[in-house]
Amino acid sequence: MPCLAAVWLCSLTAAGHDRACAVRAWLARTSDAERARLGLPWDPFDGYRLPSAATIHRFLQAVDDDPPSAADGDSGQEAQPAAVQAESVTGERVAPTSAVALDGKTSRHAKRADGSRVHLVGVATHGEGRLLGQIEVDAKTNETTVFRRPLRPLELTNVMVTTDxxxxxxxxxxxxxxxxxxxxxxxxxxxxxxxxxxxxxxxxxxxxxxxxxxxxxxxxxxxxxxxxxxxxxxxxxxxxxxxxxxxxxxxxxxxxxxxxxxxxxxxxxxxxxxxxxxGFARHHWHIEDRQHHVRDVTFGEDASTSRTGRAPATLAIFRGAVINALRAAGYRHIPEGRRDHVTTALNLHGFP
Known part of the structure:
Protein backbone atom coordinates (compact mmCIF):
# COMPACT_ATOMS: atom_id res chain seq x y z
CA MET A 1 0.00 0.00 0.00
CA PRO A 2 2.70 2.60 0.83
CA CYS A 3 4.48 1.68 -2.39
CA LEU A 4 1.38 2.20 -4.53
CA ALA A 5 0.61 5.44 -2.69
CA ALA A 6 4.11 6.67 -3.54
CA VAL A 7 3.63 5.68 -7.19
CA TRP A 8 0.36 7.60 -7.47
CA LEU A 9 1.70 10.67 -5.68
CA CYS A 10 4.86 10.99 -7.76
CA SER A 11 3.23 10.20 -11.09
CA LEU A 12 0.40 12.69 -10.50
CA THR A 13 3.02 15.32 -9.78
CA ALA A 14 4.42 14.92 -13.29
CA ALA A 15 2.30 16.76 -15.86
CA GLY A 16 0.10 14.58 -18.04
CA HIS A 17 -0.19 11.55 -15.76
CA ASP A 18 -3.74 11.76 -14.43
CA ARG A 19 -5.07 8.25 -15.21
CA ALA A 20 -4.06 4.73 -14.19
CA CYS A 21 -2.72 3.89 -17.66
CA ALA A 22 -0.58 7.05 -17.64
CA VAL A 23 0.66 6.24 -14.14
CA ARG A 24 1.76 2.83 -15.38
CA ALA A 25 3.53 4.47 -18.35
CA TRP A 26 5.34 6.87 -16.00
CA LEU A 27 6.39 3.96 -13.80
CA ALA A 28 7.75 2.04 -16.81
CA ARG A 29 10.12 4.94 -17.56
CA THR A 30 11.62 5.07 -14.07
CA SER A 31 15.16 3.88 -13.39
CA ASP A 32 16.13 1.05 -11.02
CA ALA A 33 17.33 3.63 -8.50
CA GLU A 34 13.96 5.39 -8.59
CA ARG A 35 12.09 2.10 -8.27
CA ALA A 36 14.13 1.29 -5.19
CA ARG A 37 13.21 4.67 -3.69
CA LEU A 38 9.54 3.96 -4.41
CA GLY A 39 9.81 0.65 -2.56
CA LEU A 40 8.82 -1.61 -5.45
CA PRO A 41 9.26 -5.35 -4.78
CA TRP A 42 12.51 -6.89 -6.04
CA ASP A 43 12.68 -10.18 -7.90
CA PRO A 44 16.23 -11.69 -8.19
CA PHE A 45 15.41 -13.07 -11.65
CA ASP A 46 13.31 -10.32 -13.21
CA GLY A 47 14.40 -7.25 -11.25
CA TYR A 48 11.88 -4.77 -9.87
CA ARG A 49 8.28 -5.89 -10.34
CA LEU A 50 5.96 -3.22 -11.71
CA PRO A 51 2.26 -3.31 -10.79
CA SER A 52 -0.19 -3.54 -13.67
CA ALA A 53 -2.54 -0.70 -14.58
CA ALA A 54 -5.40 -2.75 -13.07
CA THR A 55 -3.54 -3.08 -9.76
CA ILE A 56 -2.73 0.62 -9.76
CA HIS A 57 -6.40 1.41 -10.29
CA ARG A 58 -7.65 -1.08 -7.66
CA PHE A 59 -5.45 0.59 -5.08
CA LEU A 60 -7.73 3.64 -5.22
CA GLN A 61 -10.57 1.58 -3.72
CA ALA A 62 -8.58 0.69 -0.61
CA VAL A 63 -7.62 4.17 0.65
CA ASP A 64 -9.65 5.76 3.43
CA ASP A 65 -10.36 9.45 4.03
CA ASP A 66 -6.99 10.11 5.68
CA PRO A 67 -4.08 10.82 3.31
CA PRO A 68 -1.69 7.85 3.08
CA SER A 69 1.56 8.29 5.01
CA ALA A 70 3.55 7.91 1.81
CA ALA A 71 1.84 11.01 0.47
CA ASP A 72 3.87 13.11 2.89
CA GLY A 73 7.24 11.63 1.87
CA ASP A 74 9.98 12.33 4.37
CA SER A 75 9.98 16.09 4.04
CA GLY A 76 9.16 16.50 7.72
CA GLN A 77 6.54 19.16 6.93
CA GLU A 78 3.30 18.95 8.85
CA ALA A 79 -0.02 20.31 7.68
CA GLN A 80 -0.63 23.18 10.04
CA PRO A 81 -2.85 26.24 9.67
CA ALA A 82 -0.99 29.18 8.15
CA ALA A 83 -0.28 32.17 10.34
CA VAL A 84 -2.32 35.33 9.88
CA GLN A 85 -1.56 38.85 10.97
CA ALA A 86 -3.35 39.61 14.22
CA GLU A 87 -4.35 42.97 15.59
CA SER A 88 -3.09 44.18 18.95
CA VAL A 89 -5.19 42.99 21.88
CA THR A 90 -5.75 43.98 25.43
CA GLY A 91 -6.33 42.06 28.63
CA GLU A 92 -6.56 38.29 28.44
CA ARG A 93 -8.25 38.21 25.04
CA VAL A 94 -5.99 36.96 22.26
CA ALA A 95 -6.48 37.28 18.52
CA PRO A 96 -6.43 34.09 16.42
CA THR A 97 -2.98 32.99 15.33
CA SER A 98 -4.12 31.22 12.17
CA ALA A 99 -7.21 30.47 10.09
CA VAL A 100 -8.69 27.58 8.14
CA ALA A 101 -11.69 27.28 5.84
CA LEU A 102 -14.12 24.36 5.65
CA ASP A 103 -16.06 23.92 2.43
CA GLY A 104 -17.58 21.26 0.20
CA LYS A 105 -16.93 20.35 -3.43
CA THR A 106 -18.90 18.21 -5.87
CA SER A 107 -17.13 16.19 -8.56
CA ARG A 108 -19.72 16.79 -11.25
CA HIS A 109 -18.92 13.92 -13.59
CA ALA A 110 -18.02 11.31 -10.97
CA LYS A 111 -21.11 9.35 -9.99
CA ARG A 112 -21.78 6.48 -7.62
CA ALA A 113 -23.59 3.30 -8.54
CA ASP A 114 -26.91 4.82 -7.44
CA GLY A 115 -26.40 7.81 -9.74
CA SER A 116 -25.56 10.34 -7.00
CA ARG A 117 -22.60 12.63 -7.43
CA VAL A 118 -19.44 12.32 -5.36
CA HIS A 119 -19.25 15.12 -2.80
CA LEU A 120 -16.17 15.98 -0.73
CA VAL A 121 -15.73 18.20 2.33
CA GLY A 122 -12.25 19.59 2.95
CA VAL A 123 -10.33 21.91 5.24
CA ALA A 124 -7.65 24.26 3.88
CA THR A 125 -5.54 27.05 5.31
CA HIS A 126 -6.19 30.68 4.58
CA GLY A 127 -3.41 32.19 2.52
CA GLU A 128 -1.65 29.40 0.67
CA GLY A 129 -4.74 27.17 0.58
CA ARG A 130 -2.92 24.11 1.94
CA LEU A 131 -5.25 21.10 2.18
CA LEU A 132 -5.28 19.78 5.77
CA GLY A 133 -7.93 17.11 5.50
CA GLN A 134 -10.81 15.85 3.39
CA ILE A 135 -13.63 13.33 3.64
CA GLU A 136 -16.26 11.98 1.27
CA VAL A 137 -19.86 12.71 2.18
CA ASP A 138 -22.20 9.74 1.98
CA ALA A 139 -24.98 9.99 -0.58
CA LYS A 140 -27.65 9.87 2.14
CA THR A 141 -26.19 12.59 4.38
CA ASN A 142 -25.18 16.21 3.96
CA GLU A 143 -22.22 18.41 4.85
CA THR A 144 -23.65 19.57 8.17
CA THR A 145 -23.70 16.08 9.68
CA VAL A 146 -20.00 15.51 8.91
CA PHE A 147 -18.82 18.95 10.02
CA ARG A 148 -16.69 17.58 12.87
CA ARG A 149 -14.93 14.72 11.06
CA PRO A 150 -12.36 16.69 9.01
CA LEU A 151 -11.78 19.13 11.90
CA ARG A 152 -11.41 16.62 14.73
CA PRO A 153 -7.79 15.53 13.97
CA LEU A 154 -6.54 19.15 13.70
CA GLU A 155 -5.07 21.25 16.48
CA LEU A 156 -7.43 24.24 16.44
CA THR A 157 -6.74 26.00 19.72
CA ASN A 158 -7.03 29.74 19.07
CA VAL A 159 -7.54 29.09 15.34
CA MET A 160 -10.23 30.85 13.30
CA VAL A 161 -12.51 28.47 11.38
CA THR A 162 -14.55 30.04 8.59
CA THR A 163 -17.58 28.35 7.04
CA ASP A 164 -20.37 29.14 4.62
CA GLY A 279 -9.79 39.56 5.89
CA PHE A 280 -11.11 36.33 7.39
CA ALA A 281 -14.33 36.58 5.36
CA ARG A 282 -12.47 37.29 2.12
CA HIS A 283 -9.77 34.65 2.63
CA HIS A 284 -12.36 31.93 3.21
CA TRP A 285 -12.53 31.58 -0.57
CA HIS A 286 -8.86 30.58 -0.79
CA ILE A 287 -10.07 26.99 -0.46
CA GLU A 288 -12.02 27.54 -3.69
CA ASP A 289 -9.32 29.46 -5.57
CA ARG A 290 -6.24 27.54 -4.47
CA GLN A 291 -7.60 24.02 -4.04
CA HIS A 292 -10.91 23.35 -5.80
CA HIS A 293 -10.26 25.53 -8.86
CA VAL A 294 -6.73 24.21 -9.32
CA ARG A 295 -7.85 20.59 -9.06
CA ASP A 296 -10.57 21.20 -11.64
CA VAL A 297 -8.49 23.17 -14.15
CA THR A 298 -5.03 21.63 -13.77
CA PHE A 299 -5.96 18.04 -12.89
CA GLY A 300 -9.35 17.85 -14.62
CA GLU A 301 -11.05 16.69 -11.43
CA ASP A 302 -14.47 18.10 -12.27
CA ALA A 303 -14.40 16.51 -15.73
CA SER A 304 -13.11 13.15 -14.52
CA THR A 305 -15.54 10.27 -15.00
CA SER A 306 -13.76 8.00 -12.52
CA ARG A 307 -16.62 6.52 -10.54
CA THR A 308 -15.59 3.14 -9.12
CA GLY A 309 -15.90 2.96 -5.34
CA ARG A 310 -13.64 5.44 -3.57
CA ALA A 311 -11.51 6.31 -6.60
CA PRO A 312 -12.76 9.94 -6.98
CA ALA A 313 -12.19 10.77 -3.30
CA THR A 314 -8.78 9.08 -3.24
CA LEU A 315 -7.61 10.90 -6.36
CA ALA A 316 -8.70 14.19 -4.79
CA ILE A 317 -6.50 13.42 -1.76
CA PHE A 318 -3.46 12.86 -3.95
CA ARG A 319 -4.13 15.96 -6.05
CA GLY A 320 -4.31 18.02 -2.88
CA ALA A 321 -1.04 16.51 -1.66
CA VAL A 322 0.67 17.44 -4.94
CA ILE A 323 -0.62 21.02 -4.72
CA ASN A 324 0.61 21.24 -1.11
CA ALA A 325 4.09 20.03 -2.04
CA LEU A 326 4.47 22.35 -5.03
CA ARG A 327 3.27 25.38 -3.05
CA ALA A 328 5.70 24.50 -0.24
CA ALA A 329 8.46 24.37 -2.87
CA GLY A 330 7.67 27.95 -3.84
CA TYR A 331 5.56 27.44 -6.97
CA ARG A 332 2.81 29.95 -7.49
CA HIS A 333 1.48 28.24 -10.61
CA ILE A 334 0.84 24.51 -10.22
CA PRO A 335 1.09 23.62 -13.97
CA GLU A 336 4.60 25.04 -14.04
CA GLY A 337 5.56 22.98 -11.01
CA ARG A 338 4.21 19.79 -12.59
CA ARG A 339 6.21 20.41 -15.77
CA ASP A 340 9.37 20.99 -13.74
CA HIS A 341 9.00 17.67 -11.89
CA VAL A 342 8.38 15.16 -14.65
CA THR A 343 11.61 13.37 -13.66
CA THR A 344 12.24 14.77 -10.17
CA ALA A 345 8.94 14.12 -8.38
CA LEU A 346 10.59 11.83 -5.82
CA ASN A 347 12.93 14.63 -4.78
CA LEU A 348 10.02 17.05 -4.38
CA HIS A 349 8.23 14.73 -1.96
CA GLY A 350 11.37 13.84 -0.02
CA PHE A 351 11.66 10.14 -0.78
CA PRO A 352 15.09 8.85 0.37
Whole structure:
Protein backbone atom coordinates (compact mmCIF):
# COMPACT_ATOMS: atom_id res chain seq x y z
CA MET A 1 0.00 0.00 0.00
CA PRO A 2 2.70 2.60 0.83
CA CYS A 3 4.48 1.68 -2.39
CA LEU A 4 1.38 2.20 -4.53
CA ALA A 5 0.61 5.44 -2.69
CA ALA A 6 4.11 6.67 -3.54
CA VAL A 7 3.63 5.68 -7.19
CA TRP A 8 0.36 7.60 -7.47
CA LEU A 9 1.70 10.67 -5.68
CA CYS A 10 4.86 10.99 -7.76
CA SER A 11 3.23 10.20 -11.09
CA LEU A 12 0.40 12.69 -10.50
CA THR A 13 3.02 15.32 -9.78
CA ALA A 14 4.42 14.92 -13.29
CA ALA A 15 2.30 16.76 -15.86
CA GLY A 16 0.10 14.58 -18.04
CA HIS A 17 -0.19 11.55 -15.76
CA ASP A 18 -3.74 11.76 -14.43
CA ARG A 19 -5.07 8.25 -15.21
CA ALA A 20 -4.06 4.73 -14.19
CA CYS A 21 -2.72 3.89 -17.66
CA ALA A 22 -0.58 7.05 -17.64
CA VAL A 23 0.66 6.24 -14.14
CA ARG A 24 1.76 2.83 -15.38
CA ALA A 25 3.53 4.47 -18.35
CA TRP A 26 5.34 6.87 -16.00
CA LEU A 27 6.39 3.96 -13.80
CA ALA A 28 7.75 2.04 -16.81
CA ARG A 29 10.12 4.94 -17.56
CA THR A 30 11.62 5.07 -14.07
CA SER A 31 15.16 3.88 -13.39
CA ASP A 32 16.13 1.05 -11.02
CA ALA A 33 17.33 3.63 -8.50
CA GLU A 34 13.96 5.39 -8.59
CA ARG A 35 12.09 2.10 -8.27
CA ALA A 36 14.13 1.29 -5.19
CA ARG A 37 13.21 4.67 -3.69
CA LEU A 38 9.54 3.96 -4.41
CA GLY A 39 9.81 0.65 -2.56
CA LEU A 40 8.82 -1.61 -5.45
CA PRO A 41 9.26 -5.35 -4.78
CA TRP A 42 12.51 -6.89 -6.04
CA ASP A 43 12.68 -10.18 -7.90
CA PRO A 44 16.23 -11.69 -8.19
CA PHE A 45 15.41 -13.07 -11.65
CA ASP A 46 13.31 -10.32 -13.21
CA GLY A 47 14.40 -7.25 -11.25
CA TYR A 48 11.88 -4.77 -9.87
CA ARG A 49 8.28 -5.89 -10.34
CA LEU A 50 5.96 -3.22 -11.71
CA PRO A 51 2.26 -3.31 -10.79
CA SER A 52 -0.19 -3.54 -13.67
CA ALA A 53 -2.54 -0.70 -14.58
CA ALA A 54 -5.40 -2.75 -13.07
CA THR A 55 -3.54 -3.08 -9.76
CA ILE A 56 -2.73 0.62 -9.76
CA HIS A 57 -6.40 1.41 -10.29
CA ARG A 58 -7.65 -1.08 -7.66
CA PHE A 59 -5.45 0.59 -5.08
CA LEU A 60 -7.73 3.64 -5.22
CA GLN A 61 -10.57 1.58 -3.72
CA ALA A 62 -8.58 0.69 -0.61
CA VAL A 63 -7.62 4.17 0.65
CA ASP A 64 -9.65 5.76 3.43
CA ASP A 65 -10.36 9.45 4.03
CA ASP A 66 -6.99 10.11 5.68
CA PRO A 67 -4.08 10.82 3.31
CA PRO A 68 -1.69 7.85 3.08
CA SER A 69 1.56 8.29 5.01
CA ALA A 70 3.55 7.91 1.81
CA ALA A 71 1.84 11.01 0.47
CA ASP A 72 3.87 13.11 2.89
CA GLY A 73 7.24 11.63 1.87
CA ASP A 74 9.98 12.33 4.37
CA SER A 75 9.98 16.09 4.04
CA GLY A 76 9.16 16.50 7.72
CA GLN A 77 6.54 19.16 6.93
CA GLU A 78 3.30 18.95 8.85
CA ALA A 79 -0.02 20.31 7.68
CA GLN A 80 -0.63 23.18 10.04
CA PRO A 81 -2.85 26.24 9.67
CA ALA A 82 -0.99 29.18 8.15
CA ALA A 83 -0.28 32.17 10.34
CA VAL A 84 -2.32 35.33 9.88
CA GLN A 85 -1.56 38.85 10.97
CA ALA A 86 -3.35 39.61 14.22
CA GLU A 87 -4.35 42.97 15.59
CA SER A 88 -3.09 44.18 18.95
CA VAL A 89 -5.19 42.99 21.88
CA THR A 90 -5.75 43.98 25.43
CA GLY A 91 -6.33 42.06 28.63
CA GLU A 92 -6.56 38.29 28.44
CA ARG A 93 -8.25 38.21 25.04
CA VAL A 94 -5.99 36.96 22.26
CA ALA A 95 -6.48 37.28 18.52
CA PRO A 96 -6.43 34.09 16.42
CA THR A 97 -2.98 32.99 15.33
CA SER A 98 -4.12 31.22 12.17
CA ALA A 99 -7.21 30.47 10.09
CA VAL A 100 -8.69 27.58 8.14
CA ALA A 101 -11.69 27.28 5.84
CA LEU A 102 -14.12 24.36 5.65
CA ASP A 103 -16.06 23.92 2.43
CA GLY A 104 -17.58 21.26 0.20
CA LYS A 105 -16.93 20.35 -3.43
CA THR A 106 -18.90 18.21 -5.87
CA SER A 107 -17.13 16.19 -8.56
CA ARG A 108 -19.72 16.79 -11.25
CA HIS A 109 -18.92 13.92 -13.59
CA ALA A 110 -18.02 11.31 -10.97
CA LYS A 111 -21.11 9.35 -9.99
CA ARG A 112 -21.78 6.48 -7.62
CA ALA A 113 -23.59 3.30 -8.54
CA ASP A 114 -26.91 4.82 -7.44
CA GLY A 115 -26.40 7.81 -9.74
CA SER A 116 -25.56 10.34 -7.00
CA ARG A 117 -22.60 12.63 -7.43
CA VAL A 118 -19.44 12.32 -5.36
CA HIS A 119 -19.25 15.12 -2.80
CA LEU A 120 -16.17 15.98 -0.73
CA VAL A 121 -15.73 18.20 2.33
CA GLY A 122 -12.25 19.59 2.95
CA VAL A 123 -10.33 21.91 5.24
CA ALA A 124 -7.65 24.26 3.88
CA THR A 125 -5.54 27.05 5.31
CA HIS A 126 -6.19 30.68 4.58
CA GLY A 127 -3.41 32.19 2.52
CA GLU A 128 -1.65 29.40 0.67
CA GLY A 129 -4.74 27.17 0.58
CA ARG A 130 -2.92 24.11 1.94
CA LEU A 131 -5.25 21.10 2.18
CA LEU A 132 -5.28 19.78 5.77
CA GLY A 133 -7.93 17.11 5.50
CA GLN A 134 -10.81 15.85 3.39
CA ILE A 135 -13.63 13.33 3.64
CA GLU A 136 -16.26 11.98 1.27
CA VAL A 137 -19.86 12.71 2.18
CA ASP A 138 -22.20 9.74 1.98
CA ALA A 139 -24.98 9.99 -0.58
CA LYS A 140 -27.65 9.87 2.14
CA THR A 141 -26.19 12.59 4.38
CA ASN A 142 -25.18 16.21 3.96
CA GLU A 143 -22.22 18.41 4.85
CA THR A 144 -23.65 19.57 8.17
CA THR A 145 -23.70 16.08 9.68
CA VAL A 146 -20.00 15.51 8.91
CA PHE A 147 -18.82 18.95 10.02
CA ARG A 148 -16.69 17.58 12.87
CA ARG A 149 -14.93 14.72 11.06
CA PRO A 150 -12.36 16.69 9.01
CA LEU A 151 -11.78 19.13 11.90
CA ARG A 152 -11.41 16.62 14.73
CA PRO A 153 -7.79 15.53 13.97
CA LEU A 154 -6.54 19.15 13.70
CA GLU A 155 -5.07 21.25 16.48
CA LEU A 156 -7.43 24.24 16.44
CA THR A 157 -6.74 26.00 19.72
CA ASN A 158 -7.03 29.74 19.07
CA VAL A 159 -7.54 29.09 15.34
CA MET A 160 -10.23 30.85 13.30
CA VAL A 161 -12.51 28.47 11.38
CA THR A 162 -14.55 30.04 8.59
CA THR A 163 -17.58 28.35 7.04
CA ASP A 164 -20.37 29.14 4.62
CA UNK A 165 -24.03 29.41 5.59
CA UNK A 166 -24.67 25.67 5.32
CA UNK A 167 -22.59 25.01 8.45
CA UNK A 168 -24.11 27.73 10.61
CA UNK A 169 -25.63 25.23 13.03
CA UNK A 170 -25.79 25.57 16.82
CA UNK A 171 -24.38 22.18 17.76
CA UNK A 172 -21.41 22.37 15.39
CA UNK A 173 -20.34 25.91 16.31
CA UNK A 174 -20.76 25.16 20.02
CA UNK A 175 -18.55 22.04 19.61
CA UNK A 176 -15.96 24.12 17.77
CA UNK A 177 -15.59 26.56 20.67
CA UNK A 178 -16.03 24.26 23.66
CA UNK A 179 -14.29 21.08 22.45
CA UNK A 180 -11.67 22.43 20.01
CA UNK A 181 -11.11 25.83 21.70
CA UNK A 182 -11.33 27.47 18.29
CA UNK A 183 -13.09 30.59 16.98
CA UNK A 184 -15.62 30.79 14.19
CA UNK A 185 -16.84 33.21 11.56
CA UNK A 186 -20.05 31.85 10.06
CA UNK A 187 -22.20 33.34 7.30
CA UNK A 188 -25.92 33.63 8.06
CA UNK A 189 -28.44 33.23 5.24
CA UNK A 190 -32.06 32.20 4.93
CA UNK A 191 -31.45 28.69 6.25
CA UNK A 192 -31.37 30.47 9.65
CA UNK A 193 -34.34 32.83 9.12
CA UNK A 194 -34.77 33.93 12.74
CA UNK A 195 -31.09 34.69 13.24
CA UNK A 196 -30.86 36.51 9.91
CA UNK A 197 -33.87 38.65 10.78
CA UNK A 198 -32.27 39.62 14.09
CA UNK A 199 -29.03 40.59 12.37
CA UNK A 200 -30.79 42.54 9.62
CA UNK A 201 -32.79 44.49 12.23
CA UNK A 202 -29.73 45.78 14.05
CA UNK A 203 -29.26 49.59 13.79
CA UNK A 204 -26.53 49.35 11.17
CA UNK A 205 -27.00 52.99 10.16
CA UNK A 206 -25.59 53.96 13.55
CA UNK A 207 -22.59 51.63 13.28
CA UNK A 208 -19.50 53.27 11.78
CA UNK A 209 -17.88 51.67 8.75
CA UNK A 210 -15.02 49.54 9.96
CA UNK A 211 -13.18 48.72 6.75
CA UNK A 212 -13.47 49.25 3.00
CA UNK A 213 -11.60 47.12 0.45
CA UNK A 214 -11.48 47.51 -3.31
CA UNK A 215 -10.32 45.02 -5.91
CA UNK A 216 -10.26 45.06 -9.69
CA UNK A 217 -9.05 42.77 -12.41
CA UNK A 218 -10.20 40.46 -15.21
CA UNK A 219 -12.92 42.92 -16.19
CA UNK A 220 -14.42 43.06 -12.71
CA UNK A 221 -14.35 45.71 -9.98
CA UNK A 222 -15.61 45.05 -6.46
CA UNK A 223 -15.93 47.19 -3.34
CA UNK A 224 -16.63 45.64 0.07
CA UNK A 225 -17.77 47.65 3.07
CA UNK A 226 -17.80 45.93 6.45
CA UNK A 227 -19.40 46.91 9.73
CA UNK A 228 -19.10 44.97 12.99
CA UNK A 229 -21.14 45.42 16.15
CA UNK A 230 -20.83 43.86 19.58
CA UNK A 231 -23.99 41.90 20.44
CA UNK A 232 -25.11 40.28 23.67
CA UNK A 233 -28.70 39.31 22.92
CA UNK A 234 -28.19 37.08 19.86
CA UNK A 235 -29.44 33.61 20.74
CA UNK A 236 -26.59 31.64 19.20
CA UNK A 237 -23.72 29.85 20.98
CA UNK A 238 -20.72 32.03 21.82
CA UNK A 239 -21.65 34.85 19.41
CA UNK A 240 -19.98 38.10 20.44
CA UNK A 241 -20.07 40.17 17.25
CA UNK A 242 -22.44 40.58 14.32
CA UNK A 243 -21.02 41.47 10.92
CA UNK A 244 -22.53 43.10 7.86
CA UNK A 245 -20.66 43.00 4.56
CA UNK A 246 -21.99 45.08 1.69
CA UNK A 247 -20.61 44.18 -1.74
CA UNK A 248 -20.85 46.34 -4.84
CA UNK A 249 -19.70 44.59 -8.00
CA UNK A 250 -19.37 45.62 -11.61
CA UNK A 251 -18.43 43.21 -14.37
CA UNK A 252 -17.73 44.07 -17.97
CA UNK A 253 -20.89 43.76 -20.04
CA UNK A 254 -23.16 43.41 -17.00
CA UNK A 255 -25.17 45.77 -14.83
CA UNK A 256 -23.66 46.61 -11.41
CA UNK A 257 -24.92 44.40 -8.56
CA UNK A 258 -25.22 44.87 -4.82
CA UNK A 259 -25.32 42.22 -2.12
CA UNK A 260 -25.54 42.33 1.67
CA UNK A 261 -24.17 39.41 3.66
CA UNK A 262 -24.50 38.89 7.40
CA UNK A 263 -22.21 36.82 9.61
CA UNK A 264 -21.50 36.08 13.25
CA UNK A 265 -18.28 35.42 15.10
CA UNK A 266 -17.16 34.18 18.49
CA UNK A 267 -14.45 36.85 18.58
CA UNK A 268 -14.89 39.92 20.75
CA UNK A 269 -13.98 43.37 19.41
CA UNK A 270 -10.79 43.31 21.52
CA UNK A 271 -9.72 40.16 19.65
CA UNK A 272 -10.62 41.21 16.11
CA UNK A 273 -11.76 44.50 14.69
CA UNK A 274 -13.60 44.97 11.39
CA UNK A 275 -10.44 44.98 9.26
CA UNK A 276 -9.30 41.59 10.53
CA UNK A 277 -12.81 40.15 10.23
CA UNK A 278 -13.01 41.41 6.64
CA GLY A 279 -9.79 39.56 5.89
CA PHE A 280 -11.11 36.33 7.39
CA ALA A 281 -14.33 36.58 5.36
CA ARG A 282 -12.47 37.29 2.12
CA HIS A 283 -9.77 34.65 2.63
CA HIS A 284 -12.36 31.93 3.21
CA TRP A 285 -12.53 31.58 -0.57
CA HIS A 286 -8.86 30.58 -0.79
CA ILE A 287 -10.07 26.99 -0.46
CA GLU A 288 -12.02 27.54 -3.69
CA ASP A 289 -9.32 29.46 -5.57
CA ARG A 290 -6.24 27.54 -4.47
CA GLN A 291 -7.60 24.02 -4.04
CA HIS A 292 -10.91 23.35 -5.80
CA HIS A 293 -10.26 25.53 -8.86
CA VAL A 294 -6.73 24.21 -9.32
CA ARG A 295 -7.85 20.59 -9.06
CA ASP A 296 -10.57 21.20 -11.64
CA VAL A 297 -8.49 23.17 -14.15
CA THR A 298 -5.03 21.63 -13.77
CA PHE A 299 -5.96 18.04 -12.89
CA GLY A 300 -9.35 17.85 -14.62
CA GLU A 301 -11.05 16.69 -11.43
CA ASP A 302 -14.47 18.10 -12.27
CA ALA A 303 -14.40 16.51 -15.73
CA SER A 304 -13.11 13.15 -14.52
CA THR A 305 -15.54 10.27 -15.00
CA SER A 306 -13.76 8.00 -12.52
CA ARG A 307 -16.62 6.52 -10.54
CA THR A 308 -15.59 3.14 -9.12
CA GLY A 309 -15.90 2.96 -5.34
CA ARG A 310 -13.64 5.44 -3.57
CA ALA A 311 -11.51 6.31 -6.60
CA PRO A 312 -12.76 9.94 -6.98
CA ALA A 313 -12.19 10.77 -3.30
CA THR A 314 -8.78 9.08 -3.24
CA LEU A 315 -7.61 10.90 -6.36
CA ALA A 316 -8.70 14.19 -4.79
CA ILE A 317 -6.50 13.42 -1.76
CA PHE A 318 -3.46 12.86 -3.95
CA ARG A 319 -4.13 15.96 -6.05
CA GLY A 320 -4.31 18.02 -2.88
CA ALA A 321 -1.04 16.51 -1.66
CA VAL A 322 0.67 17.44 -4.94
CA ILE A 323 -0.62 21.02 -4.72
CA ASN A 324 0.61 21.24 -1.11
CA ALA A 325 4.09 20.03 -2.04
CA LEU A 326 4.47 22.35 -5.03
CA ARG A 327 3.27 25.38 -3.05
CA ALA A 328 5.70 24.50 -0.24
CA ALA A 329 8.46 24.37 -2.87
CA GLY A 330 7.67 27.95 -3.84
CA TYR A 331 5.56 27.44 -6.97
CA ARG A 332 2.81 29.95 -7.49
CA HIS A 333 1.48 28.24 -10.61
CA ILE A 334 0.84 24.51 -10.22
CA PRO A 335 1.09 23.62 -13.97
CA GLU A 336 4.60 25.04 -14.04
CA GLY A 337 5.56 22.98 -11.01
CA ARG A 338 4.21 19.79 -12.59
CA ARG A 339 6.21 20.41 -15.77
CA ASP A 340 9.37 20.99 -13.74
CA HIS A 341 9.00 17.67 -11.89
CA VAL A 342 8.38 15.16 -14.65
CA THR A 343 11.61 13.37 -13.66
CA THR A 344 12.24 14.77 -10.17
CA ALA A 345 8.94 14.12 -8.38
CA LEU A 346 10.59 11.83 -5.82
CA ASN A 347 12.93 14.63 -4.78
CA LEU A 348 10.02 17.05 -4.38
CA HIS A 349 8.23 14.73 -1.96
CA GLY A 350 11.37 13.84 -0.02
CA PHE A 351 11.66 10.14 -0.78
CA PRO A 352 15.09 8.85 0.37
Missing amino acids: ALHTARANLDWLVTAKHAHYLAVVKRNQPTLRAVLAALPWADVPTGAVTRESGHGRAETRTIKAATVRHVDFPHTLQAIRIHRWRREKGKRPSRETVYAITSLAFEQAGPALLA
